[in-house]
Amino acid sequence: MTALAASAQQSRSLYGTYTQQSPLYGTATQYCTAAQTPFPLTIEWGTIYKEAIDSRLGLGFRFSTLRLTKSRRPADELQEETFIGNINELHASNSLHLRPVITYRLSEYMMLEASWSRVSAKTINFNNHLSDGVIKMHGPTFMVMGQYPLAGYVCPYVGLGFAPWSASFHPDPWWGLGWHTPEEYEEAGSPPNQKGKGPRHMEVKSGSGTILGLGIILRLHRHVDLDFTVRRISVASKASFYRGEPATLEHTGKFTMDHTLYGLAVHGVF
Numbered sequence: 047m048t049a050l051a052a053s054a055q056q057s058r059s060l061y062g063t064y065t066q067q068s069p070l071y072g073t074a075t076q077y078c079t080a081a082q083t084p085f086p087l088t089i090e091w092g093t094i095y096k097e098a099i100d101s102r103l104g105l106g107f108r109f110s111t112l113r114l115t116k117s118r119r120p121a122d123e124l125q126e127e128t129f130i131g132n133i134n135e136l137h138a139s140n141s142l143h144l145r146p147v148i149t150y151r152l153s154e155y156m157m158l159e160a161s162w163s164r165v166s167a168k169t170i171n172f173n174n175h176l177s178d179g180v181i182k183m184h185g186p187t188f189m190v191m192g193q194y195p196l197a198g199y200v201c202p203y204v205g206l207g208f209a210p211w212s213a214s215f216h217p218d219p220w221w222g223l224g225w226h227t228p229e230e231y232e233e234a235g236s237p238p239n240q241k242g243k244g245p246r247h248m249e250v251k252s253g254s255g256t257i258l259g260l261g262i263i264l265r266l267h268r269h270v271d272l273d274f275t276v277r278r279i280s281v282a283s284k285a286s287f288y289r290g291e292p293a294t295l296e297h298t299g300k301f302t303m304d305h306t307l308y309g310l311a312v313h314g315v316f
Contacts, residue, residue: 103316104149104271110309112165114138115278116302121172128172130248130285130299135170138305139180147273147311157203159189163279165303176228178221181250181301183283185211189257199265205277207257213283213301215248222246224289247288250301255281273311280304 119134120127128134147161164184168177189207196202220231224242234240261275281304287297 099316101268101315102151104147104151104313105316106147106149106271106311106313108145108147108161108273108275108309108311110143110145110163110307112138112141112143112305112307114165114167114303114305116304117167125297128299129169129301131287131297132171132173133169133178133299134172136167136181136301136303137170139166139168147313149313154195155193157191157193159187159191159205159207161187161189163187163209163307165279165281165305167301167303169301174227176221177218178246179215179217179248181213181215181283181285181303183211183213183253183281183303185209185252187257187279189259191259193263201263201265203261203263205257205259205261207259207277209255209257209279209281210252211255211281212252213250215250215285217246217248241291244289245291245293247293249286249288250283251285253281253283255279269315271311271313271315273309273313275307275309275311277307277309278304279307 114136117136117138119129121134122128125131129136143164145162147159150158152158162185164182166180166182168180170177187207187209189205191203191205193201193203218228219236219238220228220242222245223231223237223240224245225231225234226242231242257277257279259275259277261273264272264274266272282300282302285299285301286295287299288294289296
């Protein structure tokens with residue numbers, strides 16, 4: 047036996063075997079042994095699907111139409127009661143839509159929904175009955191719905207939601223370029239870049255709205271739902287009108303785009 051081995055043997059005989067203790071991991075010997083054992087990471091996808099997805103998740107599309115509910119203002123010469131400037135009417139355009147829908151049932155009596163929607167309207171001036179352009183708002187919609195199953199296949203519901211929407215204004219070319227009338231612009235050959243006496247610009251801002259809805263869901267099959275719904279969406283966009291170069295602010299106002307939506311959705315339930 048070498049001198050070093052003899053020294054180690056003597057130390058063990060005097061003091062015993064030293065094992066470091068950790069409050070978190072136990073002894074050093076236990077921790078090192080556990081580190082060499084593969085972690086039992088097993089994901090039971092079947093259990094996750096059954097508990098979190100089965101008969102809860104719905105994916106589909108909604109076919110909808112809408113009607114503006116606050117589309118007319120007084121023909122106010124002082125421009126205090128109009129939407130902005132001489133614009134006192136909004137005419138809905140492209141009111142038929144097909145949009146994706148995602149639903150998730152939290153319980154027998156509560157469901158979440160996420161979708162996408164939009165509204166657009168042509169502006170009308172009371173002084174000349176012409177349109178300056180089209181105001182558009184669009185974005186996601188999020189709803190929480192309380193539902194009450196009446197039978198195995200009928201489930202009425204009411205919902206409350208939120209709509210954070212973007213806004214944009216699309217001017218008619220003659221108006222944006224600053225021509226006096228559409229006829230004057232056409233007589234000049236409808237030049238796409240030639241500006242008239244005073245170029246115009248309408249700036250609109252994004253707005254967040256609220257949603258109140260009710261509907262009824264019909265279960266056609268274990269994996270297919272029909273959803274008939276009526277919803278009131280209240281949303282508006284603040285607007286500013288500029289004229290000339292450099293642009294000078296002339297008017298401020300607000301486009302109220304409140305509307306009632308009528309929809310029919312088909313959901314595939316997974």
